[in-house]
Amino acid sequence: MNPQKIAIVTDSCADLSPSLIKNDPIFVLPLKIVYHDRVYSDGVDIWARDVYKRFSQEIPKTSLPDGETILKLFDQIHEMGYQRVIAVNFSSGLSGTHQLVRLLAEEQENLEVVAFDTRTACLGTGAIALRLARYIEQGRAWEEILSLVPRLIDNTHVFFGVDTLEYLQKGGRIGKITSITGTMLQIKPIITFAPTGELTNIAKVRGRRQSMAKVVELAASHYQSEKRCVLLCAHGDAPEDGKLVKKMLMQAVPKHECCYEGIIDATLGVHVGPNLIGAGIQILDDDM
Template sequence: MNLSNAEKIALLTDSTADLSPALVGDKPIYVIPLKIVCADGEYSDGVDIFAPDVYDRLHRGELPRTSLPDGGSISDALDRIKADGYEKVLAVMLSSGLSGTYNVVRLQAETRRDLEIAVFDSKSGSLGMGIMVLQLWEDIQAGASWDWLVEKRLPSLIANTFPFFSVDTLEYLSKGGRIGKVAAFAGTLLSIKPIISFAEDGQLQSVAKVRGRRQVQDKILDLMEQRLRPGVRYNLGVANGGAPEEMKELAQRIRERFPNAEHIWEGAIDATLSVYIGDGVLGGGIQLLDV
């Protein structure tokens, strides 16, 4: 346990936060896997099924379904946290606009008497959610108090973390019923690519459209820059789903465009979200601090 973590706080999230084992490292970050139901059985995201497996199934014409984490995996994660010596849990879960995960974790947390647990709806997902968790760990290491984290910091991070994604096709969002506020416009034949973010209610919304993949990076960079505020510290995130070379290029451009970032974190899209967005996904995000 980190010596600066005087209040013995652990962080809990789910597999859609896209935190790689390298990013988690030895941090007290515990991950609950969502379930993916395939033609040949049920799998646990990030445990025995990964995004490339989902891409293969989608390309073969199969459309897997996603399912909430079961009660056993939630209680197992909380049991591990307690056994590892932590007393408080800050939980950041996938947007309730996309999933019931936040609600099932919140209900189970209410039954625990051995841990103090605060469960938050991230109103986000993927790198947006992941960089919230990583920043919380930075704050804990810096000696932040539980009350400040719960009452001030995490609500501020939820309100001031802005991820932007380009998807190669709207087909899977439409089939999976998660298209939300994203217009299912008939533009794919013309190479129109939507840039997607999260609305205030946590549903997906289209915030821009560009023609062709080359313009995707330019638009993501512009959208991130629009969120900057003079004198405000910030973190950055970049993610991909089946587009690692493009992500490498975008990450370099982000570093050049935003040289004063406190951190830039990179991730790969999880299996659960891949069911709905397919591959060829590119994302960048900015998180404002101290606002």
């Protein structure tokens, strides 16, 4: 049910598998994965697992979608009969995707496009897109849906456990001495998104199991017993740890509408390394 002909545009960093969105009006822009000899389109001709497996050979760079790709997607959406678009993209604190989509949206004559900076990534962005799809399915008015998006963004919280300090050191986010010392002591940073949309360190623990427990604890700390919620779990090519985090989170927050799962996109993984684990929660107010 979509009488107002509304589509949703997000990007491949939202960690939404084709099977998860196959019945939803969600369109995914592929970010670019750049190797020394080839540029790939994320989720089209390369997938997160492929990138993680090649980390030992080369750590690629990432890039936002090109303008032509975005304009072609808008044309495709219009040709499919949609009249309005809500764009919810990767945090502007880490990528220029939102800004580019917003600028190109202003040029659209056949579509009414409103772009929002989610100030998050991975399944945080994905959960926002999925909730918007439910609003469309319910037949909610365009203006009502737009009014709910900022609150939906504020109510979505994700946390990640970093397995190695090597990639943070290579990216210049920590010094070499700190990296070596932290590795020796099995220090595992816990990161999240600051209000500005940038990655920020929120805690440090020792050991992998403590890292998993901490991301679950932080996500569960946002739970409000009088409100509905959605749980989020993801991993960076660490499926067994991902299953454990999901089990721990569902035990910590037994009252939830559903639990979305995904593989953490390599767009984030190239900055902080493989084997990431993530846990999150989306709080739904009464009118959501």
